[in-house]
Amino acid sequence: xxxxxxxxxxxxxxxxxxxxxxxxxxxxxxxxxxxxxxxxxxxxxxxxxxxxxxxxxxxxxxxxxxxxxxxxxxxxxxxxxxxxxxxxxxxxxxxxxxxxxxxxxxxxxxxxxxxxxxxxxxxxxxxxxxxxxxxxxxxxxxxxxxxxxxxxxxxxxxxxxxxxxxxxxxxxxxxxxxxxxxxxxxxxxxxxxxxxxxxxx
Amino acid sequence: xxxxxxxxxxxxxxxxxxxxxxxxxxxxxxxxxxxxxxxxxxxxxxxxxxxxxxxxxxxxxxxxxxxxxxxxxxxxxxxxxxxxxxxxxxxxxxxxxxxxxxxxxxxxxxxxxxxxxxxxxxxxxxxxxxxxxxxxxxxxxxxxxxxxxxxxxxxxxxxxxxxxxxxxxxxxxxxxxxxxxxxxxxxxxxxxxxxxxxxxx
Numbered sequence: 178x179x180x181x182x183x184x185x186x187x188x189x190x191x192x193x194x195x196x197x198x199x200x201x202x203x204x205x206x207x208x209x210x211x212x213x214x215x216x217x218x219x220x221x222x223x224x225x226x227x228x229x230x231x232x233x234x235x236x237x238x239x240x241x242x243x244x245x246x247x248x249x250x251x252x253x254x255x256x257x258x259x260x261x262x263x264x265x266x267x268x269x270x271x272x273x274x275x276x277x278x279x280x281x282x283x284x285x286x287x288x289x290x291x292x293x294x295x296x297x298x299x300x301x302x303x304x305x306x307x308x309x310x311x312x313x314x315x316x317x318x319x320x321x322x323x324x325x326x327x328x329x330x331x332x333x334x335x336x337x338x339x340x341x342x343x344x345x346x347x348x349x350x351x352x353x354x355x356x357x358x359x360x361x362x363x364x365x366x367x368x369x370x371x372x373x374x375x376x377x378x
Numbered sequence: 379x380x381x382x383x384x385x386x387x388x389x390x391x392x393x394x395x396x397x398x399x400x401x402x403x404x405x406x407x408x409x410x411x412x413x414x415x416x417x418x419x420x421x422x423x424x425x426x427x428x429x430x431x432x433x434x435x436x437x438x439x440x441x442x443x444x445x446x447x448x449x450x451x452x453x454x455x456x457x458x459x460x461x462x463x464x465x466x467x468x469x470x471x472x473x474x475x476x477x478x479x480x481x482x483x484x485x486x487x488x489x490x491x492x493x494x495x496x497x498x499x500x501x502x503x504x505x506x507x508x509x510x511x512x513x514x515x516x517x518x519x520x521x522x523x524x525x526x527x528x529x530x531x532x533x534x535x536x537x538x539x540x541x542x543x544x545x546x547x548x549x550x551x552x553x554x555x556x557x558x559x560x561x562x563x564x565x566x567x568x569x570x571x572x573x574x575x576x577x578x579x
Contacts (some may be wrong), residue, residue, distance in 0.1 A: 263540060265547075298572070308571055311554070337465060339557035346466075346554040353512070353547040354570075356540035361573060368569040369555075370509055372562060373497070 178329075179205040181213025185229075190214070195317045200302065215240035220326055222328075223277065223323065224250040224291070227257040227266065230273055234280040243284025248273045248323050250291035252351040263356040265349050274344035288314035288323040289344035294333065295364040306332030309367035311347040313338050324377045334368055336376060379407040384415025386430075391415070401503065416441035421527055424449040424478065425492070428458040428467065431474055435481040444485025449490040449524050450475045450545075453552040464557040466550050475514065475545035489515035489524040490545035493552045495534065496565040507533030509567035512548040514539050514567075526579045535571055537577060 180197065184190035190208035197206045215221050215237050226231050230251045234241075237376075241247060255264035270276045276287030281287065290312045298306060304357040310327050312320045312335050324335035338347055350367060355364050381398065385391035391409035398407045408418075409556035416422050418437050426434050431452045435442075442448060452474040455492060471477045482488065491513045503572030511528050513536050515521045531567035539548060552570060556567050 264545065286499055306571075335557060338554055339561065339563055343464065343554060343557055346550045349496070349547045349550060353539055353544060356539060356544055357570060357573075359419045360538055360540065361577070365573060366571040367556060370507075370567040370569055371564045372558075372566060 181207050181209055181217040183209050183211040185233075190246045200275070200300065203240040207232060208347065212240040213216065215245075217282045218245070220246040220322070222248045222291070227253040227273060231276065233349050234277055238280070238282065241281050241285050243282055244257060245284045246288065246322055247277060247281060248288050248290050248326075249309050250289075251275045251277070252292050252348045254352060254355075255274060263352050263359075268345075271342055271345035272348050274341055274348070278341060278349065286314075286316065286319040286322075287341060288312055288319050289341060289347060290323055290327060290335070292348050295352055295354075295358075297364040298366060299330075301364075306330070306366065306367060307368065308333060309330065309369050309372075311346040311350070311367065312336060313337045314345055315341050321377055328377070334372075334374070334376065339368065352358055380408065380418075382408050382410055382415040382418040383418050384410050384412040386412060386434075387425075400450045401501065413438060413441040414434055416446075417545070419446070419451065421447045421451045421523070423492070424450060428454040428474060431476065432481065435478055439481070439483065442486050443461045443484050444483055445487070446522055447489065447520060448478060448482060449489050449491050450478045450566055451490075452478070453493050453553060455553060455571075464553050464560075466553050469546075472543055473545035473549050475542055487515075487517060487520040487523075488542060489513055489520050489544060490548060491524055491536070494497050494555055494568045495517075497560075497569065498560040498565040499533075499567060502565075505530070505569065508536060508569065510570050510573075511536045512539045512551070512567060513537065514548055516542050526550065529578070535573075535575070535577065537573065 180321040182190045194208040195205040210259040221293045253266040253268050253273050254262050314320045383391045383395045395407040395409040441466045454469050454474050456469040457463040479488040
């Protein structure tokens with residue numbers, strides 16, 4: 178599956194694509210500016226500091242056309258306004274994901290996911306992840322599509338946590354994990370107990 | 379270790395003590411009204427519907443004397459005002475636990491814990507829990523005392539999640555678990571990955 182990496186700065190996208198190529202050994206990674214990347218893809222993963230969330234979505238308004246799946250991993254940490262990374266900002270819509278839903282063209286399918294999986298553990302290919310990804314979204318089919326993509330990553334299990342309004346809780350878990358990580362010097366993730374190994378058919 | 383069970387209605391406390399006696403087979407369980415129970419104990423676990431949280435603490439003002447450890451497991455679910463159990467109320471102080479801290483006599487040590495462990499899994503003695511308990515509190519020593527008590531329950535590991543202000547996130551996880559539980563018909567709990575088995579010495 179081809180991966181189009183976007184950045185406001187195409188040189189940084191090229192760097193990231195290079196890192197992905199050498200880490201993966203195989204695969205099709207291309208570099209673009211954000212709008213180009215979003216135009217290329219049917220599924221767009223948005224993972225930006227909250228400081229840039231609203232501006233990025235405004236700039237992607239045209240590129241994100243109806244029918245595309247937007248997986249939003251953004252977390253409104255207070256760090257966005259020079260506060261602590263263990264504190265959350267209050268977002269009027271409830272969450273970054275609900276802000277995204279308000280900003281995109283009608284028909285763009287928004288799922289909130291991937292907040293609690295640290296970059297450090299994702300890029301550490303030596304250790305199995307063994308983590309859950311909390312999915313929130315208003316349509317079960319959109320969550321199933323997101324799960325099918327995300328579960329291609331070994332060791333990630335997607336859990337349907339309900340409607341997009343639940344994203345405020347899933348997002349805030351990131352701040353809690355940052356607190357735990359700082360205390361224990363680890364990169365922790367979430368696992369929900371008592372669930373079957375496979376949740377999507 | 380003797381356990382004093384309190385209720386607004388002493389008959390219900392007696393019922394609960396009876397259930398505990400027959401489930402545990404052994405142990406010292408006594409029944410009281412809330413103030414009596416709080417007066418008896420050095421460590422008080424407060425687990426009430428949020429609707430009764432503030433009133434209960436007001437009534438316990440005298441009984442909860444300085445030096446006692448208050449473990450607050452209360453969650454401000456919107457169900458308290460006839461809303462959904464998957465939604466949270468905004469508490470001005472930030473969380474039920476911070477409301478508790480504001481209400482108790484100075485010197486009462488407040489730790490927030492046990493929100494995510496369901497009554498159903500706690501009373502199911504056949505299946506190991508294998509869950510984490512998220513602890514929030516302003517003093518490490520208070521959290522260590524809470525952990526020493528809670529970890530007497532097989533299969534529970536206490537994780538220090540930071541200051542009491544983090545309780546708003548730990549409490550809200552309950553609403554997320556309620557959503558997951560309703561969807562998958564289970565009683566799920568939380569496990570944080572990448573942490574050592576034993577966190578308290």
